[in-house]
Amino acid sequence: MKVHIDPGRCQGHGRCYTLAPGLFGEDEEGYGQVVGDGVVPPGEEQAARLAVANCPELAIELQEEA
Template identity: 45%
Template sequence: MKLYIEFEKCCGFGECIALAPDLFRMGGDNRAQLIGDGTVQPAEQERARTAAFACPAEAIEVEE
């Protein structure tokens, strides 16, 4: 699984960071950033999906 952020959609709500702080961080522009290249290990996939679903701006894309 791989995650992508559509930066132009991100409004910096931080839901993804609250739900999966090991996958996301807040950038200097107050928008979410991926930690690493977006590849999600099997043990983290459920949290990644939850974080993507929780994004109010629908800025996170999950590629299975």
């Protein structure tokens, strides 16, 4: 599973890095950014889904790997 933030949609609400600080951080302007390569480590899947569900701009994508 991988996460991705569409920077064109992100408005900097900060819900992603508040709800899933192991997966997301903030840039110098307060916009969300993915930590590392976006691979969701074991045990963080629920946090990833919570961040996706709480993004008001629907800027976070979750890719299930086959």
